[in-house]
Amino acid sequence: MDMIAEKFDAIVIGAGMSGNAAAYTMASHGLKVLQFERGEYPGSKNVQGAIMYANMLEKIIPDFRDDAPLERHLVEQRLWVMDDTSHTGMHYRSEDFNEAKPNRYTIIRAQFDKWFSRKVRAAGATVLCETTVTELVRDAKDKVVGVRTDRAGGAIFADVVILAEGVSGLLGTRAGLREMPKPQSVALAVKEMHFLPEDVIEQRFGLKGGEGCVIEAVGTISRGMAGLGFLYTNKESISLGIGCLVSDFAATMQSPYALLDALKDHPSIRPLIAGSEVKEYAAHLIPEGGYKAIPQLFGDGWVVVGDAAQLNNAVHREGSNLAMTSGRIAAEAIVQVKRRNGPMTKQNLVLYKTMLNKSFVVKDLKKYKDMPALLHTNSRNFFTTYPQLMSQAAQNFMRVDGTPKIEKEKATAAAMIKARSRWGLVSDAVRLALAWR
């Protein structure tokens, strides 16, 4: 390759949300950018639910709605608590979400990432697919100065390397820049793509004209593990999946595909996907460690962004927007350092961390810093016991069988106390409130 002789302003490793945001932002500011993607095309290694948040993409590509492959804009969110035969739900649907510039969209990542990558190329970056970066190159002072790949040829040099290599990125962990994620701070999610005609999806969920609905569910579907089920409506498909902490999978030896098949067969889900054709089965890790799992984000000649930096809000199920925003902010910091002709040292790249701390990314993660530990240590209570109690209470309330109402209420209260004790109920409530605060 001729370009090996060239030196780049920046090398970006990975063409997911954070890598594309970083590459696009730097190239738009005139930096000479080289981006590597190990997949056949951008998106071919990437998995997401997926919900995309407009505000964070607007900050990078303001007119994205003109040509981005968007599936449905969301008008309804259903939060379900499930036991084996029921769901108790809180639904929020609003006509206000039918606006000129909707706030949230479902997307299909392989298509979206190809679109984003076209924007990156149009902005002037060079994108090399089917290329796995195998090693970071360092100088005598240990500064990262380039990379080696599995293509023929030697090292390729740049002033700074942006590690956007995803949740289980090998390079940064092998180079000792950060630790590998712990089993209790990553979730394994599996999902299937269920295809159905557009009008069937709209009938089943009461949608019209590109409107979308998502369901997110906790309960006995995760079999006592800390986990979440999800169903997202796309234009002509439904993304259906479930994820639980890897440490819980390892402790219980549950099979993720068995959980997924049981979810598909749940009486509340089965009719929603009836008659669908499954066209793909995917698995991916999701960072769940929150604020306390964020690693060192910058060093001499490098920064880390997106899932590789564990930037994911497990409580609000937001990841791609944190990825896009961290990629954009890292790029803006690099552009600033470059403009004042500063070297890409740890001392200068701290600017990325300073800017990220001021953004919603770090502020949101800080707010929920105690939530991962709480949900992990109390998973059976929060994901099995309470969902079962909630279902019993609801059924007791709905079913009319001649039992005096006062006795029904007493029975519900007694069931709660029997399951968790008075102290347990109060303590769970207080701990949840503190972690939420």
Add this chain to the structure above:
Amino acid sequence: MTVAVTLRVEEKLYQNRYLVDSGRPHIKVRPHERPSANLLGLTRVCPAQCYELNDQGQVEITADGCMECGTCRVLCEASGEIEWNYPRGGFGILFKFG
């Protein structure tokens, strides 16, 4: 739940697109007498069921159906029980939808 679930992950993997790098598996299991709890767990936890127990009670891997999620790496790389690398550029799982 009373529903009987068939554990046929092959049917799921059959939907996927792969470019297998024949003869160059990207994951290797270190030879062992008896697997650790985590390594044994992979026979159930791996979402592609790549790990299987052989007749001698040792865990073996066939990585062809691997979706490169990294679960096994998180559980078993630090102990040295498995060696995990990315497939060569362009090879491995190629998600159509992702």
